[in-house]
Amino acid sequence: MTLCIDTEKLVRDAVDLSIREVFSMMIGEELSQNVVDGHDSLPPSPNKAEPSMTVLLGFTGDIQGSLSLSLSEHAAIHWTHALIDHETEEVDQTVIDAVGELGNMVVGGVKRRLAGSNLTMSLPTVIRASESSLVFPTSIVPIYIRYGFARHQMTFVIAIRSL
Amino acid sequence: MKVLLVDDSGVMRKIIARALHALWIENVVEAADGVEAIAAFGDGEGFDLILTDWNMPNMNGLELVTAIRGAGHRLPIIMVTTETEKGQVLKAIQAGINDYLVKPFDQETLIAKLEKALPNYQPG
Numbered sequence: 263m264t265l266c267i268d269t270e271k272l273v274r275d276a277v278d279l280s281i282r283e284v285f286s287m288m289i290g291e292e293l294s295q296n297v298v299d300g301h302d303s304l305p306p307s308p309n310k311a312e313p314s315m316t317v318l319l320g321f322t323g324d325i326q327g328s329l330s331l332s333l334s335e336h337a338a339i340h341w342t343h344a345l346i347d348h349e350t351e352e353v354d355q356t357v358i359d360a361v362g363e364l365g366n367m368v369v370g371g372v373k374r375r376l377a378g379s380n381l382t383m384s385l386p387t388v389i390r391a392s393e394s395s396l397v398f399p400t401s402i403v404p405i406y407i408r409y410g411f412a413r414h415q416m417t418f419v420i421a422i423r424s425l
Numbered sequence: 426m427k428v429l430l431v432d433d434s435g436v437m438r439k440i441i442a443r444a445l446h447a448l449w450i451e452n453v454v455e456a457a458d459g460v461e462a463i464a465a466f467g468d469g470e471g472f473d474l475i476l477t478d479w480n481m482p483n484m485n486g487l488e489l490v491t492a493i494r495g496a497g498h499r500l501p502i503i504m505v506t507t508e509t510e511k512g513q514v515l516k517a518i519q520a521g522i523n524d525y526l527v528k529p530f531d532q533e534t535l536i537a538k539l540e541k542a543l544p545n546y547q548p549g
Binding site: 288345 | 434435436437439440443507508509510511527528529530531534
């Protein structure tokens, strides 16, 4: 099924506003948006130089899909430190929890902005990997949005279809 | 001043506890779910405020509020949550919360909610 472009834009705008709101309100940082990849773009290459973390959430309702946010472990540590002054050189359970909370708040904002879509969200799952890339079945056409904060980058992947 | 802080996220408890400390509220009792909160609350002696998340394992925030109000306690309760669906908010109000704080929030907003819930509180 070809996704209605209006729905796609609706979700993408909700995601953009939500993630900017989280970073601005919780740690006082403004995000820069580097690239928005459309349907014809290849998935971003795995970051072979640095392990990464991905927080993944699913949702269903009038719109069905998943949201994932990938960032390097250094970016995750930076986020955690900015959020609660947590000092660590390596990813620990607090960093994992903070990344999960990041995903939780972004998705909460998306749900709030799409209040008419009767969305139900899943619990966030945090994945750590030394090398990874997100891939999808042919029926799903993901949207990639890259953001910069401090000296870090993160990638948001939106995979949706309307019912 | 004694506050019961209930959230299954240790990170969120730290964020809120920091804001409480900024208001010179040091006596913060933490619980990771409604069951722990009920045990920590006891007969409510000495508690001035409850801050609770909604979605928690074992006993969620709504059930906690219902239990606290059902036992006759009238202290202020603020729900801190990402949940904003109107029907759910109404449920929380009907259960007896005094205020609602939507995540994400900035420190200023949280402090304003706390000051509204505790109008007679004097720091220091």
